[in-house]
Amino acid sequence: MCVCVYACVCVCVHACALIFLLFSLSFLMKSGCRWLMSFASPPFVLLQLFGCAAAAQVKTSRQAKGQYLSVNMSFAVGVMSAMYLCLGVSGAHLNPAVSLSFCVLGHLPWRKLLPYSLSQVLGAYLASAVVYVMYYDAIMEYSGGVLTSVGPNETASIFATHPAEGLSLQTKFFDQVVGTAALLLCILPLNDKRNKPVPAALLPPIVATVILGIAMSMSYNCGGAINPARDLGPRLFMLTAGWGTEVFTCFDYFFWVPLVAPMVGAPLGCLLYFVFINWHLPDPDPDSDTHVVHIYCDQEMLNVSDIF
Secondary structure, eight states: OHHHHHHHHHHHHHHHHHHHHHHHHHHHHHHOHHHHHHHHSHHIIIIIIIHHHHHHHHHHTTTTTOOHHHHHHHHHHHHHHHHHHHTTTTOOOOOHHHHHHHHHHTSSOGGGHHHHHHHHHHHHHHHHHHHHHHTHHHHHHHHTTOOOSSSTTOOGGGTSOOOOTTOOHHHHHHHHHHHHHHHHHHHGGGGOTTSOOOOGGGHHHHHHHHHHHHHHHSOTTTOOOOOHHHHHHHHHHHHHHTSTTHHHHHHHHGGGHHHHHHHHHHHHHHHHHHHHTGGGSOOOOTTSOOOOOEEEETTEEEEGGGOO
């Protein structure tokens, strides 16, 4: 009886995941090529093809071909590459939490939040599939042919983040809030006309360096996701690729922490920046060169404050 119930639950969960993916793809296609391009390129480069491919290489080789720093640096390179690749298409939105913050600040219309978020999750799903196929033989050899999320030969951490042992729920949530708030605190001044904005061409490497710093200093507790799409997309892929529902139930249903906490931390980072920095800066001189750069695509003007 229990086996039948478990099987029914698994079938329902898989069906829901498939329906979500089909709905998301249909919604993006109806929304126009811009959303589809946002789905296909930046998250693909950022979330898996650099970072998670490096994680697969390090894990399956048992650190013979790389270390944890290799993964951090690969994600940073992925961020920089994604921003350069799609800067003129969608403004290179890579993180639903950052997109939410720009909606709150008025830099991004609210109607674009859902398409961007869906595109980022779908991009992560697609990229996870590519990494899985690329490292299929190595993953199977490492895991003994059994795809699990826990245990000495688990392989789920190649794609999604896992918490360290012995952490309380409060610590996990606080970790992701602080990491995402730090991200916003670091990127908001880069295009603040009242501060010292940087040239648009330098934004990708600077943001990549910020990501690298956060990953190297704040990833022990929870893996340093600071991005709901970076974690949810791979979990949805693993759900349909053989890991099963364990990817959502392991570590006391940890999956919701990197999904919700960054959405709290990003607006908090914006609030801290404006309260303690922006509101105390002098108004810019209208005659001075403020280095404000605009990008034109699809006959619509985007400010570089939308480049995340």
